[in-house]
Amino acid sequence: KQRYNKAQYANVMQSFKEYGDFYSNVIIHDGSEARPTIYDISKTVNSYVGRTGKKPVVIIDYLQILKPTNDRGTDKANVTTSVNEMKKIATRYHIPVIVISSFNRLNYNSPVSMEAFKESGDIEYSTDVLIGLQLSGVGQEGFDVNEAKKRTPRDVEAVILKNRNGATGDTLHYAYYSMFNKFLDMDDTENYSQQSKPESRTQVDDDGRVFSSNKEPV
Template sequence: MIYAEEIERAVLGACLLERTAQSTALKSLRAEMFYITAHRAVFEAISALYARGAAVDMLTVCEELRASGRLDEAGGPFAVAKLAGEVATSAHLEYHCTILFQYFLRRRLVEVLTRELAAANDMTCDVYDVLIGTQRELGALLDDSPLENHLHPMPEVMEDTVALVDRRQKLSVNGLTGVPTGLQRLSEMTGGWQPGNLIFTAARPADGKTALDLFFARQAAMAGVPVVFFTLEMTASELGERMVLAESRADPLRIRQGKLTAEEVEDVHRTAERMSALPVHVDDTPYINVDQLCVIAKSLRAKGELGLLIVDYLQLLATVNPGRTREQEVAECSRKLKGLARSLGCPVIVSSQLNRQAEDRAGSPELRHLRESGAIEQDADLVILLHRPERYHIRVDPDTGCSTKGMGIATLAKHRNGATGKVYYGYNPSMTKIGEFEGVHVAVPGKTYKEKGNEGKIGDIFGGAAR
C-alpha cells in the first residue's frame, strides 16, 4: 500500500510540540489522509482540542483519547509519548504535509481508477457514463485538495494587507524595504528586491548577466542576507574567482596566467578570507532540473540559509517531461520558479538569454527579445534588460549626453508593482567590478540630470574607490 509511516509520525510529533505546527497541519490535512489507524485517532484528538482552544500536548491528547474511548486504538500513552519524542523541530512541516497529501492522493487515485476500470470492463455499463463518472471523480480529487485552497475572505485580505504595510514601515531604512540591490537608483525604483518576487535579468551574450548577478549576490550577502547561487555554466571556483576579483587589487589577466606579484597573491588570500565569511552558498550541479532546484531551495529556506535565490541561467535548466518543444520547457521552468518565489517568500533572480533578433540592433534590447518563451514576461514581477552601449560602438548615450565608456544600462522594462525606467551602472574593462556610474545623476523619477562630456566611471562600491 502507498503510505509513509515516518512522514505521518513526523507530522503528529510536530503537532504535539508546537502550536504553530498545529495550525499549519490542520489547515492542510484531514484525519482520513493518515493511512495508519492509530495516527488518524491521534490527529482527530489534536483537531478536537485545537478547535476548542485547548492546549495540545502529549498529556492533553492522551486525555482526549481516553475520554473518547480511543486511547487503545491510538496505541496507548506510550505510543503517543513516542510520537512526541521523535521530532526535534517542525522546520520541514509544510513539506511533510505536502508529501502526506500526495500519498493520500495516490491511494485515492488507485481506488478511483480501479473502480472505473471495472466499470469500463463491464459491458452492461454505458461507456459515456463511465467517462463522465471518471472525469467527475478525478476533478473531485483536485478540488478537494486542502493545499490548493487559496480562497481568502475580504477581512483576511485586509488584515494581511495592513500587516504587510506595517511590516514595511518597520523594516524601511531610507525607503529600502527589501533585499539591498547595491545600486541606489534601482533600490529607489524597487524598494529593494521584494519577498516573493521573480526577477529576470536578460542580456545578449557577454553583456554581463553573470557579473551583475554576482554583484547583486555580494551586496545582499554583505547586508547579512543569506544567498544561494545556482550556476549552470560555471564551476564554484570560477564563480569564487570572480567574487575575489571584485574586491581585490589583483589584475584579472595575470591571475588567469598565474603571473601575480607576491603582493597581489597576499591580497587575494586576504580577500578570499574576508569573502569566506559571507553567507553565500554556491551550487554548480551541471544539468540540474528545475524540480531538483526547487527541492534544494526549499530545504535551505527551511534551515534559514536562503534569503535571496539567484539562478544563472534559465535556458540551461532542464525539465523532467521529455518530448516537448524547448519553448514549452522554458515556460514550465519559468512557471515553477514563479511558484517557488511565492512559496519561499524571498526574491528569486533568474538570468535569461535574448533571442537572435536582439543581435540585429545596436540599441537597448526590448521585452520581445526574451528568448524562447513569452511566459517569462508573463511570470516575471520585474524584467531587467542589460545593455552595454560601448560594445556596440555607441560613444555617447543619447539620453544623457555622457560618454558610454564603462557605462552599463539596466532597463526596468517590466515592473509589476512600480515604475519602469533606466538605471545606469559602471563597470571596469574585465567586468569584475560593478558599482554606481558617476557620469549620470538621477534625482527625480523620469528626469535625468547630466553633465555633458563627463566620462562615467565606477563610483564608491565597497567603502573605497574602485581600483
C-alpha cells in the same frame, strides 16, 4: 606569495578576508556535468528550508540551460514549466528568485525590449521585475558591438522593462569592468579609478603585515 607583488598579494588576502565573512551562507550547486531540472531546484530549496528554517535567495544561472522537464516538449513548453515552478518557489516561501535569461540572437544588436527574451511571453507574464542589460548606444547608427566590448570599462545600461510594484522605463548607467566582473555606477567610476592607483593601494610588508600607502603597518 611569490606570484604577486605586495599590492597584489594584499588584494588577495583582503579578498579572502571579505569572502570569509559570508561564504558560509553561499551554497553553489554546479550543474555543468549534471544539469538540474526546475524540479531538482525546487526539491533543493524545500530541503534547505526544512533543514535550516532559513529562507534563501535563489539565483538561477541561467534559464535556458536547465534540463528540460519533458524531453519531447518544445523549448517554449519547457521554459513555461520552469518559469511557473520558479513562481511557485517564490510564493511558497516569500523569497526572491533571481533568474538570468539569454536574449534572442536577433535582438543582440537592437535596444533591449520584452521581445528580446527567449520565449518571452511566459517570462514577461510571470516575473515581478524584468531588467534588460545592453551596451550603451546599441541600435544607433554606426554602433559596433565588437568595438563596444573592447572598451575598458564597457558602457552598460540596465533598462527596467517591468516592475510590478514600482516605476518602469528607467535606464541605469554602469561601467562594467570585465576583468573583475564588476559593475560600478557611472558616478563612482572616477573615485574607483583614483582608488585603483598604485600609490593608494593596500600593501603588505615582508612579514605579511597589511598597510596602506599613507599608513603605518598594522
